Amino acid sequence: MSRTADDVKTVHLTAEVYGYLVAQAEPPSPVQEQLIARTRELGRPAQMQVPHEQGVFLTLLGKTVGARRIVEVGTFTGYSTLALAEGLAAGGRVLTCDVSEEWTAIAREAWKAAGVDDRIDLEIAPALETLRALPQDPVIDLVFLDADKPGYRAYWDELVPRLRPGGLILADNVLYGGEAVHATAQGNALAIREFNAHVRADERVESVMLPIADGLTLARKREAGGVLGAPGAPGASWGDNRTPRSPS
DSSP: OOOHHHHHHOOOHHHHHHHHHHSSOOOHHHHHHHHHHHHHOOGGGGGSSSHHHHHHHHHHHHHHHHHHEEEOOOOOTSSSHHHHHHOOOTOOOOOOOOOOOHHHHHHHHHHHHHHHHGGGEEEEEHHHOOOHSSSSSSSEEEEEOOOOGGGHHHHHHHGGGGGEEEEEEEESSSSGGGGSTTTTOOOOOOOHHHHHHHHOOTTTTTEEOOSSSTTTEEEEEEEEGGGGOOOOOOOGGGGGGGGGOOOO
């Protein structure tokens, strides 16, 4: 069987190739290195942390779109939150949602050490409650989904209307270890497979799935009337039209 151009262009990520790839990204800061090490101490849950190169990608995306309003669903120990905060435009803020006081306590320490804690609003509550309390205005610049897989579709449907035209929404683990490709997928893999189909059918966005880590979907909200949406206003507060919750 002859190989297509796409086959030839797809490189198998051996350990050597992956090591070379990672070396091309900005190296972790001392705070990031400490956070990686601290998260590894958790054992098996540590696999939920995004790899460093994905964190660099999130930072670059934030800078590229001039993000001032970012929403993250799924904080864990805060590595991706830290990356997003470092990509904010002046006066910008990250709203991050989680339900674990234990894991986010590690995150808080890292954010403070990195000097970005004043740019991050952490909500400890079911994410859907937090998202539904947000203003309906389409002003969000960037969204990152990395939480419970069965909840992805509901988070997507709450956030896409609140995303500005031209804004970006990313979803992590969209390959789910390769299990999502199978029609017989079950559990979380089935939830991801159904979510992927939902994204492809969503005419509000244009999207692509990237082979970063466990699969990363990048979608851009289509522009209304061909006019590019502007990034959110500097210094805008997430709390203007919602009831704030205590993060502790």
